[in-house]
Amino acid sequence: MSAERVLPSGMAAAFQARVIKLLILIDADFPAGITRIWSGLGTREFSGETYRGVGALLSIPAVKERTDGGLDEVTVSLSGLDSNIFDPTILGDYQGRSFSIRLGVLTGDEETLVGPLTLFKGVMDADSVAESGGESVVTMIARSSDSDKAKRRPWLYSQEDQNELHAGDKGLSRMTEIQGRGLEW
Numbered sequence: 001m002s003a004e005r006v007l008p009s010g011m012a013a014a015f016q017a018r019v020i021k022l023l024i025l026i027d028a029d030f031p032a033g034i035t036r037i038w039s040g041l042g043t044r045e046f047s048g049e050t051y052r053g054v055g056a057l058l059s060i061p062a063v064k065e066r067t068d069g070g071l072d073e074v075t076v077s078l079s080g081l082d083s084n085i086f087d088p089t090i091l092g093d094y095q096g097r098s099f100s101i102r103l104g105v106l107t108g109d110e111e112t113l114v115g116p117l118t119l120f121k122g123v124m125d126a127d128s129v130a131e132s133g134g135e136s137v138v139t140m141i142a143r144s145s146d147s148d149k150a151k152r153r154p155w156l157y158s159q160e161d162q163n164e165l166h167a168g169d170k171g172l173s174r175m176t177e178i179q180g181r182g183l184e185w
Contacts (some may be wrong), residue, residue, distance in 0.1 A: 007117060013060065014114040016106040021106040025051060025116055026059065026076065026123060028099050028140070031092030039079075046104065046113045054078060060101070073143040074120045079134050099124045099142040121145070 007015075013018060024039040025046060031064035038044060038051040039058050045051070059077045121142040130137045155161045162172040 003022045011105060011115045013115060014107060017108060023104050023106060023111060023113075024060070025102040025104060025138075026058075026100070027102075028094075029097040030094045031097070037139065047116070073125070073141055074122070075139060075141050076101070077137060077139045079137045094124050095126070096123050098122075 017135075026035075026037050028035045035095060036051040037054050037058065038046065039053075039055065040133070041053040041055045043050060043052055057078050057080045059079070063126055076080055083113075099120075099122055100118060101120040102116035102118050102157060105114040106112065107114060122142045124140060125143045126141045128139045155165070157175060159170075159172045159175060162169050
């Protein structure tokens, strides 16, 4: 069973036009600042934010949808980049920081953005860089914030976990006191 998606106002009407231009907007929150790219060419302003166009360099090779309509993870690739652009020392520790992908429609004059519809919202998890001939293919994997909540986590012998299982139980309240204590037999 798939969750119903609701299109933003005006987007359904835009899909009825004879010619439409779809675009992808990506927002990635790196420690050095938010990187905003879009699937077209040139620098454009959408929803009050400036996006850098990467055109055909952007691809989203695999999207796996859950039965409830959500996405566990998404992979985004940027190809043809100069090897110096994706430097981990510049990007910093980005894991766990926000990442989103949105779908929009440009109207016939290609000036007005209709939508956008959020396709994925989560956090950045991992990346890989493959270099050949001075150019890089950067692959970024982002995972849904919901995917961690759905996973069963292992329980620890701690008062906090005991309270989650049995509210008010004090059976493990002295666990931190006895850790590392030696016993004489």
